[in-house]
Amino acid sequence: MKKLLLALLFCAFCAVGAPAFVFDEPISLVKAKSGTEYFLDEFDYNESSGRLTVVINGHYSDAEKLKTIEWLTKKKGVSFVKARKLTNNIFCFRFNEAGDQFQRVYDRYFDEDGELIADVPVNKKKWEPSKPKLTSGMAYSVAMEALDAQSEPDDRAARSGDGPDEPAAADGEPLNWANSSYASAAAAVKKGADVNAFIPYTDTEGNELEGYVIAVVASRTDKDAGRILGLMLDSGADLENEPQALANYIRAQGGKVDMAVVDRMARSKAQLNPALLACSVKPYPGDALARKLIEAGASVNDIADQNSSMLLEALNAKADPRLIKLLIANGADVELEGEVWEGDMENGETVRGTPLDIAKRRGYGQDILDLLAHR
Numbered sequence: 001m002k003k004l005l006l007a008l009l010f011c012a013f014c015a016v017g018a019p020a021f022v023f024d025e026p027i028s029l030v031k032a033k034s035g036t037e038y039f040l041d042e043f044d045y046n047e048s049s050g051r052l053t054v055v056i057n058g059h060y061s062d063a064e065k066l067k068t069i070e071w072l073t074k075k076k077g078v079s080f081v082k083a084r085k086l087t088n089n090i091f092c093f094r095f096n097e098a099g100d101q102f103q104r105v106y107d108r109y110f111d112e113d114g115e116l117i118a119d120v121p122v123n124k125k126k127w128e129p130s131k132p133k134l135t136s137g138m139a140y141s142v143a144m145e146a147l148d149a150q151s152e153p154d155d156r157a158a159r160s161g162d163g164p165d166e167p168a169a170a171d172g173e174p175l176n177w178a179n180s181s182y183a184s185a186a187a188a189v190k191k192g193a194d195v196n197a198f199i200p201y202t203d204t205e206g207n208e209l210e211g212y213v214i215a216v217v218a219s220r221t222d223k224d225a226g227r228i229l230g231l232m233l234d235s236g237a238d239l240e241n242e243p244q245a246l247a248n249y250i251r252a253q254g255g256k257v258d259m260a261v262v263d264r265m266a267r268s269k270a271q272l273n274p275a276l277l278a279c280s281v282k283p284y285p286g287d288a289l290a291r292k293l294i295e296a297g298a299s300v301n302d303i304a305d306q307n308s309s310m311l312l313e314a315l316n317a318k319a320d321p322r323l324i325k326l327l328i329a330n331g332a333d334v335e336l337e338g339e340v341w342e343g344d345m346e347n348g349e350t351v352r353g354t355p356l357d358i359a360k361r362r363g364y365g366q367d368i369l370d371l372l373a374h375r
Contacts, residue, residue: 021042021043021044021045021146021147022041022042023040023041023042023146026039026040026041026057027039027040027142027146029056029135029138029139029142030133030134030135030138032064032208033208034061034063034064034067034208035061035062035063035064036058036059036060036061036064037058037059038056038057038058038059038135038138039056039057039058039059040054040055040056040057040138040139040142040143041055041056041057041090042054042055043055043139043143043146043147045143045147049097050097051094051095051096051097052094052095052099052140052143052144052147053092053093053094053095053105054092054093054095054139054140054143055090055091055092056090056091056092056093056135056139057088057089057090058088058089058090058091059087059088060086060087060088060089065086065087068086068089068109069083069084069086072086072109072117072118073341074251075244075247075248075274076118076120076244077244077273077274077277077303078109078117078118079307079308079339079340079341080340080341081307081339081340081341081350082111082117082118083109083117083118084341085111085112085115085117086109086110086111086117087110087111087112088109088110089107089108089109089110090108090109090110091104091105091106091107091108092104092105092106093105093136093139095130095140096127099130099140099144100129100130101127101128101129101130102127102128102130102136102140103124103125103126103127103128104122104123104124104126104128105122105124106119106122107119107120107121107122108120121240121243121270123196123238123240123241126196126238126241128197128198129197131200134200134210174199175188175193176201177199177201177213177216177217177228178201178202178216178220179220179222181224182224182227182228182231185224185228185231186231189231189232189235194213195213195214195232195235195236195237196212196213196214196236196237196238196241197212197213198210198211198212198213198241199211199212199213199216201216211242212241212242213232213237214229214232214237214238214239214241214242214245215241215242215244215245215248217229217232218242218245218246218248218249218252219248219249219251219252220252221252221253223256225249225252225253226249226253226257226258226261227258229249229258229261229265230258230260230261230264233261233264233265239265239268239270239271240268240270243268243270243271243274244271244274245265245271246262246265246266246268246271246272246274246275246278247271247274247275247277247278248278249261249262249265250262250275250278250279250281250285250289251278251281253285254281254282254283254284254285255283255284255285255286255289257285257289259288259289259292262275262289262292262293263292266292266293266296267296269297272293272296272297272298272299273298273299273302273303273310275293275298276290276293276294276298276299276300276310277303277310277313277314279293279314279319279323280313280314280317280318280319280320280323282318282320283320284319284320284322284323287322287323287326290323290326291326294326294330300327300330300331300332301331301332301333301336307338307339308338308339308340309332309333309336309338309355310327310332311324311327311328311332311333311334311336311355312336312338312340312355312358313340314327315340315355315358315359315362315364316340316341316342316358316362318362318363321364321365321367321368324359324364324368324371325368325371328371328372332355334354334355334356334371334372334374335354335355336354336355337352337353337354338352338353339351339352340353340358342361354372355372356369356372356373359372
């Protein structure tokens with residue numbers, strides 16, 4: 001596995017035109033409260049641009065592994081058949097010359113054999129602040145120390161002071177996007193709060209996570225979520241940061257979604273397919289929402305997992321019969337065979353079959369079975 005991952009990492013650096021410095025043994029950066037440990041595997045320092053690129057490898061604890069599997073399947077559209085094999089997350093940051101900001105290069109998830117499970121899209125153009133106590137700042141500091149250890153004294157002097165050890169001046173207490181009121185959010189945005197920030201936050205279950213502000217707000221279940229999303233879109237929030245934002249908003253709000261906000265988010269085509277599948281949530285958000293997504297361009301067949309389909313996954317989730325009928329009425333392929341995951345994360349199994357097979361296993365009524373059987 002280690003050799004395969006090293007080969008993958010080396011290829012990743014080649015893709016950005018950079019020779020990599022690979023540690024004999026990965027350097028531990030930080031161990032989260034969940035037990036997940038993050039290591040610096042390799043880095044490159046571009047002498048001409050003065051920019052550092054690092055590759056970080058997160059090794060999951062058992063508890064965090066289950067949460068990440070659920071995140072990949074429910075919020076990133078990865079089939080459970082693939083996601084359940086997850087062991088680690090490899091991601092790459094590219095820093096600016098000063099080391100106080102970075103861009104994301106990729107975010108990839110692997111199984112124990114080094115096989116790629118998911119390559120989650122990132123916004124490669126966005127600059128984010130490097131935080132000394134988070135993985136970004138720690139990786140920069142460790143890489144620069146390793147680089148300095150190899151350098152001539154004059155080179156070390158020339159680079160002194162470039163690290164992220166001196167945090168930027170605080171501009172008041174940061175807004176808690178996970179539960180602040182609309183009034184607080186509006187006031188913060190008026191004062192210049194970054195609606196495209198990548199932040200640490202605590203979710204409703206007490207898990208300590210990191211994510212884009214748009215993802216944090218979209219997952220809120222309170223009534224202010226829609227208004228704050230609208231405020232963020234008005235203020236330049238980039239939906240490319242989180243292709244599952246609309247899907248998460250639908251799962252969190254169900255039939256209480258603000259259709260005006262849905263209209264605006266649906267203009268981003270990458271949001272549509274995950275959002276339509278999210279209509280499988282209980283209670284059913286309604287035909288009006290699902291139909292709006294289909295009319296906006298959501299596919300009634302295609303999803304990220306090529307081994308499955310929109311109809312198969314909706315049936316497997318025991319979606320409301322009204323959604324199944326709507327998918328079929330709009331051209332869902334009732335003959336397409338595929339794979340779904342049956343059971344819980346630890347003790348389930350892969351099941352292959354047609355939509356009719358899955359519908360029978362999920363206990364759908366005769367009207368749905370007749371539709372799927374062309375009766």
